[in-house]
Amino acid sequence: LADLRLDAGRAIADLRELDRLTGGPEGARRVAWGEEWQAARDFLGRRLAELGIEPERDEAGNLWARLEGREREAVAVGSHLDSVPGGGWLDGALGVMAALELLRTLAAGGDAPARSVVLVDWADEEGVRFGRSLFGSSAAAGTLDPAELRGISAPDGRPAEEVLAAVGVDLERAPEAAGRLEGLAAYLELHIEQGPVLESEGLPAAAVAGTAGVERHRLVFEGQAAHAGTTPMEMRHDAGLAAAETALALEPIARSHGGVATTGRLALTPGIPTAVAGRAELMADLRHPEAGALASMLAEAHEAAVRAAKGRGCSLRRERAWSIEPLAFDPGLVELARRAVVEVGGRPEPLVSGALHDAAEVSRSVPTAMVFCSSTGGLSHTREEDTPEPDLERALEAFGRLAIRVVGGGR
Amino acid sequence: LADLRLDAGRAIADLRELDRLTGGPEGARRVAWGEEWQAARDFLGRRLAELGIEPERDEAGNLWARLEGREREAVAVGSHLDSVPGGGWLDGALGVMAALELLRTLAAGGDAPARSVVLVDWADEEGVRFGRSLFGSSAAAGTLDPAELRGISAPDGRPAEEVLAAVGVDLERAPEAAGRLEGLAAYLELHIEQGPVLESEGLPAAAVAGTAGVERHRLVFEGQAAHAGTTPMEMRHDAGLAAAETALALEPIARSHGGVATTGRLALTPGIPTAVAGRAELMADLRHPEAGALASMLAEAHEAAVRAAKGRGCSLRRERAWSIEPLAFDPGLVELARRAVVEVGGRPEPLVSGALHDAAEVSRSVPTAMVFCSSTGGLSHTREEDTPEPDLERALEAFGRLAIRVVGGGR
Numbered sequence: 001l002a003d004l005r006l007d008a009g010r011a012i013a014d015l016r017e018l019d020r021l022t023g024g025p026e027g028a029r030r031v032a033w034g035e036e037w038q039a040a041r042d043f044l045g046r047r048l049a050e051l052g053i054e055p056e057r058d059e060a061g062n063l064w065a066r067l068e069g070r071e072r073e074a075v076a077v078g079s080h081l082d083s084v085p086g087g088g089w090l091d092g093a094l095g096v097m098a099a100l101e102l103l104r105t106l107a108a109g110g111d112a113p114a115r116s117v118v119l120v121d122w123a124d125e126e127g128v129r130f131g132r133s134l135f136g137s138s139a140a141a142g143t144l145d146p147a148e149l150r151g152i153s154a155p156d157g158r159p160a161e162e163v164l165a166a167v168g169v170d171l172e173r174a175p176e177a178a179g180r181l182e183g184l185a186a187y188l189e190l191h192i193e194q195g196p197v198l199e200s201e202g203l204p205a206a207a208v209a210g211t212a213g214v215e216r217h218r219l220v221f222e223g224q225a226a227h228a229g230t231t232p233m234e235m236r237h238d239a240g241l242a243a244a245e246t247a248l249a250l251e252p253i254a255r256s257h258g259g260v261a262t263t264g265r266l267a268l269t270p271g272i273p274t275a276v277a278g279r280a281e282l283m284a285d286l287r288h289p290e291a292g293a294l295a296s297m298l299a300e301a302h303e304a305a306v307r308a309a310k311g312r313g314c315s316l317r318r319e320r321a322w323s324i325e326p327l328a329f330d331p332g333l334v335e336l337a338r339r340a341v342v343e344v345g346g347r348p349e350p351l352v353s354g355a356l357h358d359a360a361e362v363s364r365s366v367p368t369a370m371v372f373c374s375s376t377g378g379l380s381h382t383r384e385e386d387t388p389e390p391d392l393e394r395a396l397e398a399f400g401r402l403a404i405r406v407v408g409g410g411r
Numbered sequence: 412l413a414d415l416r417l418d419a420g421r422a423i424a425d426l427r428e429l430d431r432l433t434g435g436p437e438g439a440r441r442v443a444w445g446e447e448w449q450a451a452r453d454f455l456g457r458r459l460a461e462l463g464i465e466p467e468r469d470e471a472g473n474l475w476a477r478l479e480g481r482e483r484e485a486v487a488v489g490s491h492l493d494s495v496p497g498g499g500w501l502d503g504a505l506g507v508m509a510a511l512e513l514l515r516t517l518a519a520g521g522d523a524p525a526r527s528v529v530l531v532d533w534a535d536e537e538g539v540r541f542g543r544s545l546f547g548s549s550a551a552a553g554t555l556d557p558a559e560l561r562g563i564s565a566p567d568g569r570p571a572e573e574v575l576a577a578v579g580v581d582l583e584r585a586p587e588a589a590g591r592l593e594g595l596a597a598y599l600e601l602h603i604e605q606g607p608v609l610e611s612e613g614l615p616a617a618a619v620a621g622t623a624g625v626e627r628h629r630l631v632f633e634g635q636a637a638h639a640g641t642t643p644m645e646m647r648h649d650a651g652l653a654a655a656e657t658a659l660a661l662e663p664i665a666r667s668h669g670g671v672a673t674t675g676r677l678a679l680t681p682g683i684p685t686a687v688a689g690r691a692e693l694m695a696d697l698r699h700p701e702a703g704a705l706a707s708m709l710a711e712a713h714e715a716a717v718r719a720a721k722g723r724g725c726s727l728r729r730e731r732a733w734s735i736e737p738l739a740f741d742p743g744l745v746e747l748a749r750r751a752v753v754e755v756g757g758r759p760e761p762l763v764s765g766a767l768h769d770a771a772e773v774s775r776s777v778p779t780a781m782v783f784c785s786s787t788g789g790l791s792h793t794r795e796e797d798t799p800e801p802d803l804e805r806a807l808e809a810f811g812r813l814a815i816r817v818v819g820g821g822r
Contacts, residue, residue: 193641194638194641195637195638195640195641195642195643196637196641196642196643196646197641197643197646200646212640214640216684225793226606226607226789226790227605227606227765227766227789227791227792228671228673228675228696228698228765229606229623229625229671229696229698229764229765229766229767230604230605230606230607230608230764230765230766230789230791231606231607231671231765231789232606232607232608232671233662233665233666233671233672234666235607235611235789240658240674240675240677241658241659241662241674243655244654244655244656244658244659245655245659247651247652247655248652248655248656248659251644251652254644255644255645260639260640260642260643260644261644262639262684262685262686262687263651263652263688264639264651264679264681264682264683264684264685264686264687264688265679265682265683265684266651266677266679268675268676268677270675271675271676272675272676273627273673273675273676273694273696273732274673274675274696275673275675275792276673276675277674277675283684285639285640285684285685287639287640321684353640353641354638354639354640354641354642355638355640355641356640378637378638378641378642378646379637380638380641381638
């Protein structure tokens with residue numbers, strides 16, 4: 001088994017064929033629950049059929065394909081086929097096609113592997129229609145409450161229950177997918193970095209030690225709308241400037257803790273050129289791999305917002321929009337991933353992912369590790385998303401070495 | 412003639428009746444060219460009929476009502492009956508009802524006044540439907556180009572030509588209203604301040620020396636949209652933060668010159684919590700009574716924007732959205748207005764209006780002055796707009812003294 005190696009060229013050819021079928025000049029169109037997503041799964045199904053494997057779907061719409069080993073205990077490998085509209089060819093698809101290539105390699109290896117191997121294609125990682133990311137993996141992890149989606153409508157007006165029912169998924173029963181994680185010895189996922197770190201370091205790949213925690217807060221400043229021409233500067237209560245000050249204050253807070261802070265959404269009211277903003281709603285997205293540092297960032301951010309509001313005679317309302325704690329992957333598996341990555345010339349130290357992945361949910365109950373490959377320009381969720389082919393090859397090689405060792409009983 | 416005095420209580424009663432007819436719990440509804448605006452004009456027409464005066468409409472939809480004096484030369488007095496939706500009871504209406512009260516007082520005075528007096532109700536001062544303020548007065552002043560409005564649609568989709576034609580106004584012929592300003596000896600307008608200065612000084616009224624110049628510029632910052640989780644702080648090109656820095660930098664620039672700067676509109680793209688803003692469009696509205704100081708503010712604002720863009724590796728595109736030079740009213744008339752205001756306990760020094768008024772357009776060719784009364788809380792363009800009745804009375808008294816002196820030949 002130790003001599004087996006993934007055929008990176010074959011995996012990349014599958015990715016290009018998938019892109020031909022479900023992508024195009026405007027980017028990938030594999031939005032979860034839609035026709036193109038189904039077409040992607042049909043393509044995967046045809047490839048699995050060549051190996052004599054029939055995939056099954058669980059209660060949350062996740063697709064599972066099992067290659068029996070000598071042991072009942074199984075290693076899961078996978079990612080997600082769904083994409084954002086106009087997305088890239090690699091986000092999610094890379095991990096699924098790498099898993100397919102692993103099954104193909106093991107199946108062709110002659111002897112059955114020690115542990116069984118299951119490919120998993122998680123349903124609706126992106127949360128495009130209903131704003132709920134990691135749908136399938138959180139159902140499997142036991143953290144999805146169907147009430148979160150009940151009555152939520154897609155942009156076309158169709159409620160979640162109806163969209164899911166149309167493809168045979170009963171929202172209320174989705175949590176029953178949790179049974180699928182029982183008896184899994186490990187979960188491994190290959191994904192693109194979606195950020196610029198590896199490219200800037202000139203490295204093809206990295207092991208991933210876990211996912212950062214996220215604190216996403218809505219900060220609502222209320223001042224006094226006033227006429228742009230008649231209100232002297234010293235008599236203003238400009239909620240927009242209070243929000244601007246807060247946004248700028250988050251930057252040094254994030255830097256000093258080694259985290260990130262983003263203020264990509266700011267809405268001013270009345271929002272016209274001739275009126276001082278009486279109301280400003282700023283979304284602050286704070287991320288850090290360590291819970292303590294994240295809590296400090298959040299406390300300092302709140303202090304900065306209070307100070308900015310007070311300095312302008314504005315009131316401040318704060319509410320948590322969403323949060324998730326930092327999730328560390330399995331140290332032993334991360335070390336195995338790191339070694340495999342270093343063997344192909346990758347990063348000596350694991351990265352922490354600032355983006356969320358299905359692996360984060362799975363890691364709550366199954367020993368988990370991830371491998372990242374570089375992202376050209378750090379871009380993702382756009383048709384420009386890409387990875388240099390040599391980096392793809394080395395990342396597939398590292399992922400293959402890791403997976404084959406774990407399937408062989410490593411760790 | 413010098414013994415005549417306006418009946419402030421009667422003018423205020425007319426304003427309350429107008430508010431009863433065309434206002435309500437949600438505020439004034441006299442949007443130009445609409446039914447309620449027409450209802451307000453009908454009310455004015457009934458009051459004028461009591462004086463035996465039949466108003467005329469010019470090519471731009473302005474309404475003129477003439478009380479003949481012994482001389483052909485005329486003094487114009489007025490303001491605008493149109494309002495923003497949900498506006499206040501005094502913005503514009505005060506000046507028209509003050510003009511009506513002047514005609515009523517002069518007509519009841521027995522002897523014909525020296526100069527003729529014309530009441531004018533300017534059409535579409537607010538520019539609600541088509542975003543073009545001072546429509547009627549700029550047509551009269553010769554600064555309206557029909558091309559500005561041709562093909563521009565109201566929010567309900569109806570083009571300007573059609574809306575105007577429905578009330579009998581031919582857009583192409585609107586500039587012919589310019590003939591109405593010929594032979595006018597003076598133009599006088601009473602208006603609410605729409606700002607907090609008089610209230611903060613505890614004063615009821617002020618003469619107005621002119622209107623501030625306005626430079627309204629669109630600043631478009633282009634950085635790089637990026638994932639909120641995967642993009643380290645030091646690798647970002649955050650267009651939103653470049654715009655925030657610029658907005659904050661305008662504040663000390665305005666203060667140091669004694670002007671005002673407002674950034675009430677800021678649009679981020681993609682505008683979602685999980686992405687660094689790749690694009691930010693900031694509107695900067697700069698105002699100052701002196702052209703030189705306004706030019707300095709503009710130059711410093713541009714420098715600040717360039718610096719903010721450069722500091723974050725963003726590009727900057729700047730375009731002028733609109734501008735108007737500072738317009739000084741007639742010094743002799745302003746001094747007469749100041750004296751009348753001081754006689755009723757008003758402000759010893761004239762104010763410069765930061766808001767625009769029909770008077771600014773008229774002042775290009777006719778000697779002009781204005782009187783302001785206080786605005787409660789500095790609020791306008793809202794149903795909360797108000798002025799304490801004693802301040803209204805004193806402002807009407809000052810306006811009456813000024814107008815009667817000018818009509819009598821003063822200036």
